[in-house]
Amino acid sequence: MTKHIIMKRISFYTFGCRLNQSETASIQNAFEHSGYKLVGFDQPSDIVVINTCTVTEGGDADTRHLVHKVNRQNPAARIALVGCQAQIQKEQLSNLPNVRWIVGNGRKMDLVSVFNEYPKPETAQLVMPSIEREPFSVQIASIDHDHTRANIKIQDGCDFFCSFCEIPYARGRARSRVFEDIFKEATALVAAGHKELILTGINIGTYSYQDKTLMDVIKAMNALEGLERVRISSIEPTTIARDIFTYMSAGHKLCRYLHIPLQSGDDEILQEMKRKYTVDEFSDFVRQAQVQVPQICIGTDVIVGFPGETDAHFERTTELLRELPIHYFHVFSYSPRHMAKSRLMETLPVEMIQWRSQILRDLSQRKRRLFQESLLGTIQTVLFENPKGDGWQNGLTDHYVRVKIKDSRNLFNEILPVRFKSIDGQVVVGELVT
Secondary structure, three states: OOOOOOOOEEEEEEOOOHHHHHHHHHHHHHHHHOOOEEOOOOOOOOEEEEEEOOOOHHHHHHHHHHHHHHHHHOOOOEEEEEEHHHHHOHHHHOOOOOEEEEEOOOOHHHHHHHHHHOOOOOOOEEEOOOOOOOOEOOOOOOOOOOOOEEEEEOEEOOOOOOOOOOHHHHHOOOEEEOHHHHHHHHHHHHHOOOOEEEEEOOOHHHOEEOOEEHHHHHHHHHOOOOOOEEEEOOOOHHHOOOHHHHHHOOOOOEOOEEEOOOEOOOHHHHHHOOOOOOHHHHHHHHHHHHHHOOOOEEEEEEEEOOOOOOHHHHHHHHHHHHHOOOOEEEEEEOOOOOOOHHHHOOOOOHHHHHHHHHHHHHHHHHHHHHHHHHOOOOEEEEEEOOOOOOOEEEEEEOOOOEEEEEOOOOOOOOEEEEEEEEEEOOEEEEEEOO
């Protein structure tokens, strides 16, 4: 008589950054290789893994809300909370219903083994080993079967200790991935069909393994057969070698795109934030990028309402963002973090922070549209993603512009030339060039 093996069903949800997305993809593949059945997050499952984020107060609340949602919709599931919020707030999270594993960043990538060690816990098991400051490898590739682009982790941790940030406490000190191991995974990702790889980490500009730097990683990626695009994720302004502009403009695979966090446009606030540059240094860098790389798209992060931010400080930030060739901004309303130095400083009124944040979000929308308008009439290559099912195909250019075209075919994962015709909201409407 044949014995039927019932595989455990497991689902995943990811909050936060591209690094979290890359790690979730690797963890998912590890469980699949170990005989688990991956199911959608909205489907019944035996185990639910939530990869947490703690960059903002909103991220903390999102985890708690999601745990309660899982308990309403899937009450039999056991929940694992992993990652940054799990590392920082393990005691608070252990009181949430049906949470059975709380795993910090030191063991997150080894989650299959953690589950084998604690297969059926009745209460929350806290797994929080120290985070070693050593070069690392990633055992399972972060193949993402749902997306054309894949995130590839090359670095982790941070030594900068900005006063508003607790990521060095959640992720540990800066460390880099073994150089050869990056390309072992990159080769697997390309073989799986990914045409664009996004280099991710906490502070990727500090990548250093033996004599290798970030530029060495980029150049080696450029030589990888079958790979069409290499994109740099968010990168600190003081860590980028200026020769990257020459390389980016020379027709290599490196996308004409940079996301460089500003955080504030006032030197006094930057000093309080413990940032490592002045407004003038940041501005010179951005303007040089604009001059040397035609059509480059530059994005940034801004924190609104940092303690002590006056109307004058905010106006200087607004004016700087208006003048610089920056094409969109992610606007974060300041919230004190549990281990960040700024938590001891007096916060501004919530209403003031919300009002200022909306001003910058409106400005960001206008600047994004101006950049899109500057490309109308040009022909750009677009990497197409999953079709929407309504006859529209959508994708991204190398400079991170969202594009849609009307076409009945499935263009998923194809890179094709598109002429930009008009703008519909925040999306460019184009037509295929045949």
